[in-house]
Amino acid sequence: MSTSDEELTWREIEVGAIFTVPGTTADYQTGDWRSQAPSYNFDRCIKCGICQLYCPEGCVGQDEDGYFIADLYWCKGCGICARECPTGVITMVEETE
Amino acid sequence: MGRKVGIEVSIAISEAVKLANADVVAAYPITPQTHIVEHLAELVASGELDAEYIPVESEHSAMSACLGAAATGARAFTATAGQGLELMHEVLYVASSMQLPVVMVVANRALSAPINVWGDHSDMMAVRDTGWVQIVVENGQEAVDNVLCAFCIGEDKRVLLPVMVHIDGFHLTHVVEPIVLPDQADVDDFIPPNEYPLPLDPARPVTMGSFGPPVIYPEIKKRQDVVLRESKEVILENWQRFGEAFGRYYHPVEQYRAEGAKTLLMTMGSTSETAMDAVDRMRDQGMSVGLLKLRLWRPFPFEELLQAVRDADLLVVVDRAISFGGPAGPFCSEVKAALYNQDKKPKVMGFVAGLGGRDIPVGGFEAMVHRGMEIAEKGGGEILETYGVRE
Amino acid sequence: MQNYTVFVPRLVPKKEPFAPGHRACIGCGEALAVRLACKAFPPNTIVANATGCMEVISSQYPMTAWRVPWIHVLFENTAAIASGIEAALKAMARKGLRPDDGTKVVAMGGDGGTSDIGLQALSGALERGHDLLYICFDNEAYMNTGIQRSSATPFGASTTTSPSGIKSIGQKTWKKNMAAIAAAHDIPYVATASHSYPHDLMAKVAKGIAVPGPAYIHILSVCPTGWRSAPDLSIRLGRLAVETGVFPLYEIEDGEYKMSLELPKLRPVEDYLNLQGRFRHLSEDTIKEIQERVVAEYERIKEKTG
Numbered sequence: 001m002s003t004s005d006e007e008l009t010w011r012e013i014e015v016g017a018i019f020t021v022p023g024t025t026a027d028y029q030t031g032d033w034r035s036q037a038p039s040y041n042f043d044r045c046i047k048c049g050i051c052q053l054y055c056p057e058g059c060v061g062q063d064e065d066g067y068f069i070a071d072l073y074w075c076k077g078c079g080i081c082a083r084e085c086p087t088g089v090i091t092m093v094e095e096t097e
Numbered sequence: 098m099g100r101k102v103g104i105e106v107s108i109a110i111s112e113a114v115k116l117a118n119a120d121v122v123a124a125y126p127i128t129p130q131t132h133i134v135e136h137l138a139e140l141v142a143s144g145e146l147d148a149e150y151i152p153v154e155s156e157h158s159a160m161s162a163c164l165g166a167a168a169t170g171a172r173a174f175t176a177t178a179g180q181g182l183e184l185m186h187e188v189l190y191v192a193s194s195m196q197l198p199v200v201m202v203v204a205n206r207a208l209s210a211p212i213n214v215w216g217d218h219s220d221m222m223a224v225r226d227t228g229w230v231q232i233v234v235e236n237g238q239e240a241v242d243n244v245l246c247a248f249c250i251g252e253d254k255r256v257l258l259p260v261m262v263h264i265d266g267f268h269l270t271h272v273v274e275p276i277v278l279p280d281q282a283d284v285d286d287f288i289p290p291n292e293y294p295l296p297l298d299p300a301r302p303v304t305m306g307s308f309g310p311p312v313i314y315p316e317i318k319k320r321q322d323v324v325l326r327e328s329k330e331v332i333l334e335n336w337q338r339f340g341e342a343f344g345r346y347y348h349p350v351e352q353y354r355a356e357g358a359k360t361l362l363m364t365m366g367s368t369s370e371t372a373m374d375a376v377d378r379m380r381d382q383g384m385s386v387g388l389l390k391l392r393l394w395r396p397f398p399f400e401e402l403l404q405a406v407r408d409a410d411l412l413v414v415v416d417r418a419i420s421f422g423g424p425a426g427p428f429c430s431e432v433k434a435a436l437y438n439q440d441k442k443p444k445v446m447g448f449v450a451g452l453g454g455r456d457i458p459v460g461g462f463e464a465m466v467h468r469g470m471e472i473a474e475k476g477g478g479e480i481l482e483t484y485g486v487r488e
Numbered sequence: 489m490q491n492y493t494v495f496v497p498r499l500v501p502k503k504e505p506f507a508p509g510h511r512a513c514i515g516c517g518e519a520l521a522v523r524l525a526c527k528a529f530p531p532n533t534i535v536a537n538a539t540g541c542m543e544v545i546s547s548q549y550p551m552t553a554w555r556v557p558w559i560h561v562l563f564e565n566t567a568a569i570a571s572g573i574e575a576a577l578k579a580m581a582r583k584g585l586r587p588d589d590g591t592k593v594v595a596m597g598g599d600g601g602t603s604d605i606g607l608q609a610l611s612g613a614l615e616r617g618h619d620l621l622y623i624c625f626d627n628e629a630y631m632n633t634g635i636q637r638s639s640a641t642p643f644g645a646s647t648t649t650s651p652s653g654i655k656s657i658g659q660k661t662w663k664k665n666m667a668a669i670a671a672a673h674d675i676p677y678v679a680t681a682s683h684s685y686p687h688d689l690m691a692k693v694a695k696g697i698a699v700p701g702p703a704y705i706h707i708l709s710v711c712p713t714g715w716r717s718a719p720d721l722s723i724r725l726g727r728l729a730v731e732t733g734v735f736p737l738y739e740i741e742d743g744e745y746k747m748s749l750e751l752p753k754l755r756p757v758e759d760y761l762n763l764q765g766r767f768r769h770l771s772e773d774t775i776k777e778i779q780e781r782v783v784a785e786y787e788r789i790k791e792k793t794g
Contacts, residue, residue: 008550010316010323015257016196017317018295019304022555025509025546033514049500053686054723056512056520058504074508078515078712079720092720120579123572147583149575154612158568161561161609165536165572168559171580173572191561297557297573299532299591304552306560313549 030057034077036092042067044087051081051090098343099279106237106269107132109276110176110202113244115146116284117200120171120291123151123162127181128214129266130204134176156181160188160199167197167259168305170296172248175199178266179206182220186227192259193228194321195306198251198293199259201229202244205366205417206266207453215454216266218365218417221394222427228321230260230328231394235369237274240264242345245284249335252291256328263394265367267454279343287342329396349398350405351390354380358387360466361406361443363414365391365428368457372415375462386466391428399435406436409443413469415462415484417451425481444473450484461485500686501527510553511545515719517710517726518542518625521683522596525623525707528693529556532589536570538597538606539563541632542625564605567613567622570595574618592697593619599626599640603666614673614702621696621703624666627711635714639664642734643781644774645766647714652769662781670704671740677703678740679748683710684726688737688748695739708735716765728760733786738793745792757782 014020038051045067052060052068059074060081070081082090104112110133114122122141124134140146149166153159156177163173177185182203192199205221207213225231230250234240240262247260264270279287295303309317329349340346353373355361364372369390379386389405389412391398406412416426424430429447436442446469451457465484472478505526512519522542535558537543543560546553561569574593581588595613597606602624610622629647630636637650637659646658671678677699681689689707696703708729710722717725729735732755737748757779761767770778 006312008313008316010319013313013317013320015294016194016305017307017309017320017549018195019307019547019550019552020295020301022302022304022552023507024551025511025553026507028509028511028551030509030511053500053524054520054683056516056523056722057508057510058506058523059508071508076514078722079718080515080520080723083720084723120583120585121572121575123568123575147579149579151571151575151616153568153571154608154615157565158571158609158612161565161568162572162575164561165559165569165574166576166579167572168569169534169573169576169580170586171576173576187562188565195561297534297559298586299534299557299589302555302557304547304554304558307547307549307552308544308560309549317549 030074030076031072034075034095036077036079036094037072037075038070038081038090039093040067040069041089045089046087048086050084050086054080054084056080098283099277101275101277103273104276105132105271105273106240106264107271108136109237109241109278110244111136111140112278113241114174115140116279116281117172117245117248117288119146119148119174121149121151121163121166121173123153123159123166123173123175125153125156125159125177125181127156127178129206129216129270130176130178130181130202132270133202156184157188160185160192163199164188164192164195164197167199167293168297170291170293172291173199174201176202176204178204179208179220182224183208186224189224189227189229191306193325194317196257197259198257200244200247200251201259201261203261203263204266204270205263213453214266216268217452217454221263222418225395225427228258228325229395230258230325230332231263232260233263233365233392233394235367235390237269237272237276238345240269241276241278242339242343243347245279245288246335246339248288250328250332253331254294256324256331258325258328263366268367283342287339326396329398332393347392348401349393350401351392352405353388353390355387355389355405357385357408359385359409360411360413360470361387361389361409362462362466363389363391363412363432365394366417368415368417368451371457371459372462374459378459379463379466397431397435402432402435403439406443411469411473412443412445413466414445414447415465416447416449419449419452419481446472446478446482448482448484455485457485500690503527505529505555506546507553507555511548512541513713515712515722517683517722518627519545520722521625521689521707521709524683524686524689525693526556528690529594530592530697532591533697534573534591534593536566536573536593536595538566538601540598540601542596542598544632563601565609566595566597566601566606567610570620570622571613571616571618574620594621594623594697596623596625599624599628600630600638603640603664604638611673614670614675614704617701619701621693621705623693624706625709626706627709627714629714631711631714640666644770644778646769647766657774658769667704667706667740674743675702675704676700676742679705680735680737681705681707682726682730682735682737683707684723685730685737692739714766717763721763725760725763728755728763731755732757732760733782734760736786736789738789745789747790747793754783754786
């Protein structure tokens with residue numbers, strides 16, 4: 001059911017228009033809503049994970065070194081992580097075209 | 098094959114729900130439906146029916162709780178009437194759109210104001226476009242039989258739609274009739290287990306009732322309409338199966354002395370029994386009059402209607418509801434619409450009668466037939482012809 | 489408690505039953521509150537969701553943000569839908585139609601769906617004693633339809649249907665106390681929570697689900713769009729609502745009140761109000777009136793904690 005909704009015909013719709021595949025919005029890019037993006041100075045990072053906890057998108061993951069970093073595919077650039085980071089690792093920078 | 102008992106129709110309907118082994122009953126009291134849900138409460142309290150009985154705080158919640166139950170895969174039942182059906186109105190659309198096969202008995206009742214607890218078809222007509230299968234019965238036996246069929250029809254994987262069984266308030270709900278209650282074993286054989294294909298289940302998470310923007314809404318609605326139209330085949334199949342199992346057969350358009358009749362009365366519900374007496378009298382007087390009783394209101398039985406009226410010159414359609422400011426009673430309007438594009442079609446005269454529980458006596462049907470014939474012959478007539486209203 | 493929050497985020501469940509890619513506004517506190525609540529769900533949880541922001545942003549055809557079984561039916565009937573689900577689970581388990589796997593039911597709605605149009609259905613569900621948790625995600629107005637006032641909109645807030653003007657201070661009524669209404673049903677568990685206190689929120693959700701019978705949790709959810717606040721301030725605003733006493737965090741367990749957070753001293757309400765455009769028009773007198781009311785209400789709840 002993750003076919004584009006513009007292609008679906010009435011015959012392809014599931015019983016009761018029910019979706020059977022969970023969590024398909026993960027394919028949907030909300031990152032292009034962003035006007036500013038988080039930028040990281042990991043020197044100060046204590047890997048507390050506050051940024052991950054408070055992210056409304058749930059888009060903050062950990063890299064292989066254990067640093068927390070937003071996935072820009074979904075990050076809408078709200079700046080909550082930057083505001084809440086206790087050690088000032090994150091600054092929000094304007095996106096450029 | 099069952100036992101014949103003298104029983105109030107409402108009680109018999111509850112017994113049918115017990116025989117169908119419903120899992121969840123959600124109900125709110127409203128006259129004239131109360132005896133159904135009261136008796137169901139007794140059956141649950143005595144352990145005769147193993148179900149959860151939810152005494153909800155409104156009809157809106159009664160239907161909603163049934164949807165929650167049906168979405169979980171349970172067999173859900175409720176009953177209501179008049180204002181209760183109206184309070185459910187928006188939930189009814191969702192039930193059919195989300196394809197949740199609830200069964201509901203509607204004890205047809207007039208709508209306020211003035212408040213009136215007696216029977217007519219205003220409530221049934223107000224919900225005709227909600228996407229439910231709607232079956233209309235004329236006596237207690239038909240009510241019991243069709244409640245059993247309703248579970249089979251609604252839960253069939255080709256259908257998965259909610260079903261209303263309409264019984265006229267008081268004229269049916271509160272009368273004692275001799276009714277055959279089928280044996281449990283036969284009902285168990287007749288009604289397959291309810292296996293909703295995509296229930297709410299943590300093992301297989303589904304999303305139900307999503308947001309449908311313009312890019313997909315028309316496709317979803319088209320599909321819903323096709324499913325309801327095509328449900329007629331499953332309805333016919335189940336009525337046939339019921340007939341073979343229990344010896345009583347049902348059809349979308351029931352005929353009474355209609356073969357070759359030039360004038361056909363058309364009725365729905367309990368007044369059909371009175372209309373049969375009227376037809377007998379008129380036949381005795383040598384008039385070529387028969388009766389068509391509409392059993393299946395949704396999906397509308399177009400083919401069966403055309404077949405049934407092919408030899409008639411005049412249809413006299415009796416509505417127990419008004420479409421205020423509209424073309425005729427809703428029943429009559431639909432019959433007219435169904436025939437309009439036919440090359441050969443009878444004239445159609447509509448009457449509104451029996452509102453708010455007002456009796457239509459045998460003579461009333463005769464009078465409507467005579468008046469219908471007169472208008473058909475001479476022309477004239479009111480936009481809304483009523484019978485039995487004091488001028 | 490804040491220190492506690494700093495050092496244990498890594499212990500928070502990693503699972504995200506509420507997937508990214510949802511279409512909530514930038515900096516949406518309600519989406520965060522939902523995300524956190526979902527983390528506290530036991531594995532077998534079914535969600536019934538009222539019409540509102542969360543339904544719209546999470547389920548636009550043909551995509552879903554939900555990784556748990558989820559149903560939306562209408563605006564005002566979610567508690568009744570959840571009642572039906574709970575009853576069905578019980579009946580079906582008893583009749584052997586479905587495994588008795590301890591599946592839990594969570595109903596959720598916004599402040600409109602809970603304290604206005606859905607209040608009757610909610611009251612019915614709480615009174616009947618269904619084993620379910622109802623969560624109100626309260627962003628204090630009908631945000632999805634364009635910031636119209638609800639009975640949960642705070643006194644003085646300017647919304648599109650309670651606009652401030654020469655003859656209006658904005659919302660003329662005090663916020664309806666939904667937690668007290670829920671508690672009046674004598675249900676086993678009632679709590680208030682905030683997305684700015686995630687561990688407290690998750691613990692309360694877990695408790696609300698675990699407790700047999702009905703539970704109600706009221707979560708203040710900051711809405712930058714409707715509150716006219718900066719998106720990055722959503723967490724700070726949630727915290728300020730608590731620290732000023734505007735939105736006290738407490739639990740009512742079997743009728744016993746318990747403060748979730750000891751505040752030696754309340755911050756002035758201006759700290760909270762001044763960050764929001766919806767309160768920008770308030771006069772000093774009105775702010776004073778709000779301040780007095782907040783303190784009195786806070787003391788009233790504190791007294792109940794004995």
